[in-house]
Amino acid sequence: MEFTMQQLQDKFAELYGTEGEPKAYFAPGRVNLIGEHTDYNGGHVFPCALTIGTYGLIRPRKDRTVRFYSMNFDTMGVVTTSLDDLVPNDEAGWTNYPKGVMWTFEKRGFQLPAGADILIYGDIPAGSGLSSSASLEVLTGIMLRDTFGFDISMVDLALIGQYSENNFNGMNCGIMDQFASAMGKKDCAIFLDTNTLHYEYAPVKLPDARIVITNSKVKHSLVSSAYNDRRRESETALKDLQTVMDIKTLGDLTEEQFEAHKDAIKDPICQKRAKHAVYENQRTIHAVEALKANDIVTFGKLINESHISLRDDYETSCEETDILAELAWQIPGVYGSRITGGGFGGCTVSIVKNDAIDTFIDNVGSVYKEKTGHTAEFYVVDIGDGARPLN
Numbered sequence: 001m002e003f004t005m006q007q008l009q010d011k012f013a014e015l016y017g018t019e020g021e022p023k024a025y026f027a028p029g030r031v032n033l034i035g036e037h038t039d040y041n042g043g044h045v046f047p048c049a050l051t052i053g054t055y056g057l058i059r060p061r062k063d064r065t066v067r068f069y070s071m072n073f074d075t076m077g078v079v080t081t082s083l084d085d086l087v088p089n090d091e092a093g094w095t096n097y098p099k100g101v102m103w104t105f106e107k108r109g110f111q112l113p114a115g116a117d118i119l120i121y122g123d124i125p126a127g128s129g130l131s132s133s134a135s136l137e138v139l140t141g142i143m144l145r146d147t148f149g150f151d152i153s154m155v156d157l158a159l160i161g162q163y164s165e166n167n168f169n170g171m172n173c174g175i176m177d178q179f180a181s182a183m184g185k186k187d188c189a190i191f192l193d194t195n196t197l198h199y200e201y202a203p204v205k206l207p208d209a210r211i212v213i214t215n216s217k218v219k220h221s222l223v224s225s226a227y228n229d230r231r232r233e234s235e236t237a238l239k240d241l242q243t244v245m246d247i248k249t250l251g252d253l254t255e256e257q258f259e260a261h262k263d264a265i266k267d268p269i270c271q272k273r274a275k276h277a278v279y280e281n282q283r284t285i286h287a288v289e290a291l292k293a294n295d296i297v298t299f300g301k302l303i304n305e306s307h308i309s310l311r312d313d314y315e316t317s318c319e320e321t322d323i324l325a326e327l328a329w330q331i332p333g334v335y336g337s338r339i340t341g342g343g344f345g346g347c348t349v350s351i352v353k354n355d356a357i358d359t360f361i362d363n364v365g366s367v368y369k370e371k372t373g374h375t376a377e378f379y380v381v382d383i384g385d386g387a388r389p390l391n
Contacts, residue, residue, distance in 0.1 A: 002123065008057055011071065026053055073094055100167075290302065
């Protein structure tokens, strides 16, 4: 269901009254082109912000009450809470994300002087792995910052979003998603060193191609538990390596250094996890070099290698996303295709020549349905700017 800004404003007035004009904001979702599960291993990532994301309207109140309403979860109605009661609970549903950001603001010494009335609408497909939660966190951050006049940088808003997801919502995510939503730039991806937060914008010039995201429409339930398992396995591998090497993160290693010392990692599973983290980080560095040299063919090959590593070494792919990637690889005009995001379902990202997009959607869609019984969804996307106020 698509809504115009006028419809959002009308709904806001209907729910909360017409006294005082609400301000409007937007924070994008993201897709990571390459560099998966490297962000908590001290490596590089290469995400870009999309033109789809989360819209918010906010108006401050004179008391401590906070009221939330989402056009996407309209059956929940208006959810009311207080700044004095910012605790996560299951009944609060989606509002745990903005509440977590408010809680983090207060923890960081940014005392919220009053509550607010908030309306949210997102056009990121639910469960697609395009980071609707990070988008909502960054959106909440920029709305609170502007409404109450806090002096907080966009990078700090990303860190606040990550902290709230880790410590309020219990999802042990890295910094990438919030960083991409806060710091995105049109027609560029962000080459981010997650260890230092040093970043540069790399233009994504695809003169004869587009980014196509394919949603498997599958989300396996083990996503958060297995995600936390992978983090633990990677940390175990790092500790083993640190007994023989002076390194701070797996991202510090080249492929050669890893191969020379990998036997220090006692558990074979942990060794595979570390191999992915090391090789994926190097692939990401090479992918950015290839893009800068306008070498889309090499960029695409590295994307394919990333999928194989996520399937075999990190084991965060699944049958459905493997089928999507393998079908894509068979189509002429596809430079590369891989699973993107946390894994265990969600989406693949593909670089597809313009004249092959229709064939790609038809072929992949029909064979995938035949093989899995699921109907894939396709989004031909553009790279957009980061979170911002809307006039």
